[in-house]
Amino acid sequence: MPARNFDLHGSAPDKCTVALLIIDVINDFEFPEAEQLLKHALPMAQRLAALKSRARSSGVPVIYVNDNFGRWRSDFHAQVEHCLQESSRGKPAVEMLRPSDDDYFVLKPKHSGFFSTTLDTLLIYLGVKTVVLTGLAANICVLFTANDAYMRDFRLVVPCDCVASNSGPENEYALNQMGKVLKADTRRSTELSFETLKQVVPKNR
Numbered sequence: 667m668p669a670r671n672f673d674l675h676g677s678a679p680d681k682c683t684v685a686l687l688i689i690d691v692i693n694d695f696e697f698p699e700a701e702q703l704l705k706h707a708l709p710m711a712q713r714l715a716a717l718k719s720r721a722r723s724s725g726v727p728v729i730y731v732n733d734n735f736g737r738w739r740s741d742f743h744a745q746v747e748h749c750l751q752e753s754s755r756g757k758p759a760v761e762m763l764r765p766s767d768d769d770y771f772v773l774k775p776k777h778s779g780f781f782s783t784t785l786d787t788l789l790i791y792l793g794v795k796t797v798v799l800t801g802l803a804a805n806i807c808v809l810f811t812a813n814d815a816y817m818r819d820f821r822l823v824v825p826c827d828c829v830a831s832n833s834g835p836e837n838e839y840a841l842n843q844m845g846k847v848l849k850a851d852t853r854r855s856t857e858l859s860f861e862t863l864k865q866v867v868p869k870n871r
Contacts, residue, residue: 684863685794686721688714689731689779689801689808691763692745695755699832704755706830706837707802711759714800714828717855718763724860727792730771731779731801731811742771777810786818796821796863799850804829805840812844821866822850825858 691711695704721728732742742765749760765771772785779785789797797820799808808829812822824844831837844850 680725680727681793682726682864683793683795684726684798684860685789685792685796686718686726686728686798687731687779687800687811688718688728688763689799689811690733690803691801692730692732692742692749692760692765693756693802694749695759700755702832703803703830704759706832706834707759710828710830711762713855715762717798717800717825717828717858721798721860722766724864726798726860726864727794728766728769729785729788730765730769731783731785732771732773733807734773734775742773745773777807778814779807779811780814780818781810789820794820796823796866798823798825798858798863800825800828802830803836804831805836806831809840809844812848812850816848816850822848823858823863824850824852825855826852827854827856 718728730742732745734745746760746765748754749756751757770788772779772783772788774781774783776782797815799812799815799822801808808824812824815822822844824841826841829837829841831840841852845852
């Protein structure tokens with residue numbers, strides 16, 4: 667997470683009931699089946715970049731929730747630089763979704779963004795009630811993060827065109843599960859209004 671001036675009462679400089687989470691897009695795609703995922707990730711990244719721009723215009727905090735991919739001596743900024751090298755297969759996607767200086771970030775060691783990370787604490791500081799989950803892969807890390815967010819009583823939004831998996835059927839299955847089981851709103855990103863999302867507060871939060 668970037669250095670922030672939290673006061674003694676635990677307040678953060680950004681206060682918003684909605685946060686945009688961007689999961690595992692800072693990625694060099696150096697793993698088995700990477701080409702298969704990258705084929706779906708690149709067009710998704712274009713749509714997600716547009717959604718991120720709208721979130722920032724609406725004052726919605728953006729949180730990068732990213733795997734360290736086993737680079738235990740690294741940090742988030744080093745991970746970004748690594749993925750922007752010419753030899754990185756993920757460079758085109760990372761260039762589209764390069765973090766801004768005032769975005770937040772959380773490094774995760776496992777699939778869920780909540781497991782052994784500061785994400786829960788950060789969302790509390792920000793006053794978040796609704797999380798918009800995006801990124802990779804819908805059927806793995808997005809799904810695991812959605813499960814943990816649901817158990818914490820966050821309202822879930824997972825725009826169907828801003829997540830990707832290795833295949834269309836896998837992506838569709840994950841979205842159906844999140845919609846049916848986790849009560850996620852899975853409409854397309856172009857149909858979402860951040861101003862409207864800010865006005866909806868889950869009953870149990």
